[in-house]
Amino acid sequence: MLLAHPEAENLGRFVEGTLDEPERAAIVQHIADCDDCRMLVVDAAEFIEPAKTESHKWWMGIAAAAVLVAVIGTLTYHQRRDPEVPLIETSSHLRARLTEERLAGFSYGALNRMRGSRENDDPAGWRLDEEIGKVLERRGDNAKTLHARGIAHLLAASRATETDEIKAERTDSVAALKAAVDRAPDNAAYQTDLAAALLVTGNQTNRDLALSHLKKALAIDRRNPEALFNQAIALRDSDPKAAIAAFKSYLAVDSSSQWAKEARQNLENLQDGL
Amino acid sequence: MPMNWETFFLDNLSLIERVAAFVCRKYGLSGADAEDFASASKLKLIEDDYAVMRKFEQKCSLATYLTVVIQRHYLDQKIHEWGKWRPSMRARQGGDAAIFLERLISRDGLGIAEASTIVRQKFTELDARALERLAASIVVRQPRRQSSVERTEEMREPASEASAEEELLSGEREVAARRAGAVLSRELDRLPPEDRLIMKLRFIDAMKVSTMARMLQADQKQLYRRIDRLVATLREALLAAGVAMSDIGDMLTHGADALHINFTVPDPAPGKVPS
Numbered sequence: 001m002l003l004a005h006p007e008a009e010n011l012g013r014f015v016e017g018t019l020d021e022p023e024r025a026a027i028v029q030h031i032a033d034c035d036d037c038r039m040l041v042v043d044a045a046e047f048i049e050p051a052k053t054e055s056h057k058w059w060m061g062i063a064a065a066a067v068l069v070a071v072i073g074t075l076t077y078h079q080r081r082d083p084e085v086p087l088i089e090t091s092s093h094l095r096a097r098l099t100e101e102r103l104a105g106f107s108y109g110a111l112n113r114m115r116g117s118r119e120n121d122d123p124a125g126w127r128l129d130e131e132i133g134k135v136l137e138r139r140g141d142n143a144k145t146l147h148a149r150g151i152a153h154l155l156a157a158s159r160a161t162e163t164d165e166i167k168a169e170r171t172d173s174v175a176a177l178k179a180a181v182d183r184a185p186d187n188a189a190y191q192t193d194l195a196a197a198l199l200v201t202g203n204q205t206n207r208d209l210a211l212s213h214l215k216k217a218l219a220i221d222r223r224n225p226e227a228l229f230n231q232a233i234a235l236r237d238s239d240p241k242a243a244i245a246a247f248k249s250y251l252a253v254d255s256s257s258q259w260a261k262e263a264r265q266n267l268e269n270l271q272d273g274l
Numbered sequence: 275m276p277m278n279w280e281t282f283f284l285d286n287l288s289l290i291e292r293v294a295a296f297v298c299r300k301y302g303l304s305g306a307d308a309e310d311f312a313s314a315s316k317l318k319l320i321e322d323d324y325a326v327m328r329k330f331e332q333k334c335s336l337a338t339y340l341t342v343v344i345q346r347h348y349l350d351q352k353i354h355e356w357g358k359w360r361p362s363m364r365a366r367q368g369g370d371a372a373i374f375l376e377r378l379i380s381r382d383g384l385g386i387a388e389a390s391t392i393v394r395q396k397f398t399e400l401d402a403r404a405l406e407r408l409a410a411s412i413v414v415r416q417p418r419r420q421s422s423v424e425r426t427e428e429m430r431e432p433a434s435e436a437s438a439e440e441e442l443l444s445g446e447r448e449v450a451a452r453r454a455g456a457v458l459s460r461e462l463d464r465l466p467p468e469d470r471l472i473m474k475l476r477f478i479d480a481m482k483v484s485t486m487a488r489m490l491q492a493d494q495k496q497l498y499r500r501i502d503r504l505v506a507t508l509r510e511a512l513l514a515a516g517v518a519m520s521d522i523g524d525m526l527t528h529g530a531d532a533l534h535i536n537f538t539v540p541d542p543a544p545g546k547v548p549s
Contacts, residue, residue, distance in 0.1 A: 005346075007329075008329075008339055008342040008343045008346060009329070009330065009331060009333050009334055009339055009342075010333075011342045012333070012334030012335070012338035012339045012341075012342050013333050013334045014489060015334070015338050015342075015489055016334050016335065016338055016488075016489075017488040017489055017490075017491050018333070018334065019491075024490075024491060025468075028467055028468045028471055028490070029467045031471060032467035032468065032470045032471040032474070033467070033470075036346075036349055038471070038474060038475070038479070039345075039349075040341075040342050040345050040346060040349075041342075041489070042475065042479045042481060043296075043297070043300055043341060043345055044338050044341040044342050044345070045481065045485050045489065047293065047296050047337065047338070047341040048335065048337055048338055048341070049485060248491060251491075251493060252488055252491045253488070255484065255487050255488070255493060255494040256484070256494055264493060
């Protein structure tokens with residue numbers, strides 16, 4: 001026998017994949033046999049993520065070209081205005097990424113488990129060192145510049161080989177990113193990157209602080225992939241069960257990228273360890 | 275949460291109108307009908323001092339919430355108009371004429387020829403061939419209040435311009451389809467709810483696996499494998515029940531609609547139909 005129809009908001013949360021397990025299971029139980037509610041769910045999913053069934057329409061080529069022009073235009077604009085862009089661009093050519101934690105806007109790179117080890121034979125690394133230097137020379141104390149400086153210090157810490165140098169760069173990174181967050185607290189990317197910088201220190205107190213910043217980032221944008229990913233990483237060592245839930249939350253918003261593959265590997269390791 | 279609900283409503287008016295337009299498209303409403311529905315939807319959100327909006331706790335996006343609320347409003351309206359009957363997904367995709375045709379056949383129990391004539395009278399722009407295609411495309415479910423004798427009569431009803439041989443083949447396909455449908459419905463009922471839902475979402479609603487994975491909070495690749503396993507299980511059950519392989523292939527590759535499968539909970543016996 002079917003129970004009463006679920007609340008509209010719970011169906012909405014089901015569509016968006018944000019329900020906790022007992023609520024999710026209850027909705028599944030209901031809509032497995034309630035055609036009306038299943039229809040609502042199917043249509044809501046289509047509304048928020050329109051079906052891409054009509055490919056090869058003539059106007060799609062034009063639209064794609066327009067998007068491409070827009071993207072190139074935006075990139076050029078950002079390169080002129082955003083000092084972080086050269087860091088992101090150069091980092092994308094590295095053989096391995098520099099921090100396990102995700103940094104906002106950075107593309108995927110395989111993880112380099114040897115933290116602090118500079119790959120001296122990687123030409124992209126030399127270019128990155130140059131770009132880091134340029135960013136650190138920039139003046140200004142607006143949020144964007146401070147954020148870029150914080151990221152530059154963080155990357156510099158990951159490229160450094162001397163313990164003191166690593167420590168100093170990490171400290172500067174946290175300070176600059178914290179200043180950026182103070183100026184723009186509603187920026188989820190800044191909150192996430194500050195959390196990443198705190199997590200990189202490996203300090204327990206900083207880890208808790210990082211989690212609070214990630215919470216703020218998710219309050220601003222609850223589907224923020226970097227925040228969800230970093231939250232899972234932050235919880236991995238101290239609270240495996242919470243980390244499992246956090247990796248699942250991440251996979252609910254990104255199930256197919258290389259990041260997702262890494263998240264899934266983490267998830268399997270955690271589940272095996274329980 | 276916003277304190278001024280009128281402002282909140284007005285700020286989101288364009289979203290509300292987009293959702294209402296989306297629901298209209300889904301159910302084939304156009305022109306004055308669509309305008310009436312859009313107005314009724316707004317009234318629904320305003321009534322009782324924005325009660326529906328006040329209920330929104332921002333646990334999901336407003337767009338998703340409104341899609342559920344406005345579509346549910348549409349379905350509630352239609353319960354008064356049509357009873358518990360709902361157009362199939364395929365009929366909805368076909369628009370006004372397809373829904374009307376399906377309604378006449380499935381809800382009112384008319385034969386295809388009779389229903390087609392009525393549809394032609396309302397939708398004069400449809401020629402005979404277009405109507406034939408429409409009839410072939412929609413799901414012809416059993417009318418709710420039809421007796422088994424009437425069902426048999428309907429199955430025997432000759433299609434327009436069909437030869438005796440075609441009619442015979444069509445009848446055989448219909449019998450095979452109904453048999454396969456009965457077995458499939460039985461096997462689906464045996465599945466755990468989540469598996470049953472997965473099969474419905476995939477084969478009735480044609481939902482993308484990536485979307486299903488997000489909703490079910492499942493890994494996409496594992497979900498593909500799970501669907502493959504479920505299909506294999508159902509295929510075995512159908513084969514064991516003597517359903518022809520060609521019918522199964524058609525059903526599992528083109529969706530249940532292709533075989534007129536009724537995945538819904540079986541209708542109550544005549545006389546016990548819920549209002």
